[in-house]
Amino acid sequence: MKTSIPRHLPAGTRTVPVTRNQAGRLALARGAERWRKPPCSFGLRLQGEVNPDLLEEVLTHVARRHTALRTTFPDYEPSGSGLLLPTDQVHWNLTRVDLRGIPQPARQRAEDAAFRKVQEPFAPDEFPLFRGSLLRYEEDYVLTVAVDHMVFDGESIQVFLGEFGRFYQQLACGSTADLADDGGGSDFGEFSAFECDWLQSPEAGDALVHWKSVWDGFGPFPPTRIPVRDVEGSGALWRQSLPADVVHARRRRFSGGYLSLPAFAAAAVLAALRDMTGQTEGGVLHPSSRRFTDATQGMIGYLNNRTLLRADTPLGADLYQIAAITRAAMVDALEHQMMPFEVLLDHFAPQLRNRRPDRPYIHLNVQASPVLPSLPGLNASLFWPPQSSALQDIPWISVDLEDGREHMVLTAGYSTGKFEPDLVSELMARVAGHLTG
Structure with a gap:
């Protein structure tokens, strides 16, 4: 569901700087052309006893630990900043589609519609800037993840899958150790600050x-x-x-x-x-x-x-x-x-x-x-929607x-x-x- 961030913000929300490349994408999305790049999308084909609620819990923990996935960019914020929401505001809800028993060509149409929906471009002021779907077939499931390029790049996929596997192993075994959402993840704001300082350096002049x-x-x-x-x-x-x-x-x-x-x-x-x-x-x-x-x-x-x-x-x-x-x-x-x-x-x-x-x-x-994550009880293979x-x-x-x-x-x-x-x-x-x- 698309949700815009209201001006009355939850306690703990703070302003964060954006990188110059993020600012460029923001300007393009807000400009006359209103052009938004399709999200980065990837997924897993899963065989075994799949628990959709567990998948949502795992995805939520991953999103809460990385500040980029808790960030949004409301129109009322300056182009050089975004809003970082507190962890308790982050929940990953999967769109669930059961394709079992649906004959062709109706099944193909439903499958195509699900993949189109999950890969729709995001508006910068949406929150969250990620979504996912879980398609159920007779023999397996397909989990698809889509994240806006404003907060995600191709190399983030491996980091995401590694975190997904680690949390899945813990939660599937009933362990709650190391599940704190406020530590151990990455802070993208540190990179934004580093870039800002670097742009004032002699190395930046040499690069130009x-x-x-x-x-x-x-x-x-x-x-x-x-x-x-x-x-x-x-x-x-x-x-x-x-x-x-x-x-x-x-x-x-x-x-x-x-x-x-x-x-x-x-x-x-x-x-x-x-x-x-x-x-x-x-x-x-x-x-x-x-x-x-x-x-x-x-x-x-x-x-x-x-x-x-x-x-x-x-x-x-x-x-x-x-x-x-x-x-x-x-x-x-x-x-x-x-x-x-x-x-x-x-x-x-x-x-x-x-x-x-x-x-x-x-x-x-x-x-x-x-590299594929190790998921106890499941056989996972990479899936590109x-x-x-x-x-x-x-x-x-x-x-x-x-x-x-x-x-x-x-x-x-x-x-x-x-x-x-x-x-x-x-x-x-x-x-x-x-x-x-």
């Missing part, structure tokens, strides 16, 4: 100099030269499984030093773009972690940054020559990744502030598969490479209203070919 040369005449949204269109469309997902050992073996053949999987994947994407378009200078936006300390390693919040990778892709260069360029660009950027993307917009592209991207681009995300509704309105191609033990999953999410499916399929087939040889 570095990123000016990268953005100049190119950023922040790197061109693809892939033909685009403006028609009615829907969200679509291209997907292919790749043998992990083959990809890693090909990556290790690079002779210029250690080549990370993100740098290798970026080279594959840029080589594919060059092959399709003849473009000899390419780029992608990719997330970069700002979890530099032990405290941030276990923090839930929106810490990730968007980073522009710009690289020459000469027509005669092979994949490993391009990989040397992407590797060098990523290494050069390492000491400057703390600089918020929104600050760079203010300095180098102020005309794009509080606006959606003005041209299509590729967003590349490379991550390891999250279908995102066709979430992808319908995005003006970019979201390329993801998930690194599992035996297989990697390469996907491309996009809107058919912007991109011709055959062109996306051709691009991604080329990317897969570069990764596997």
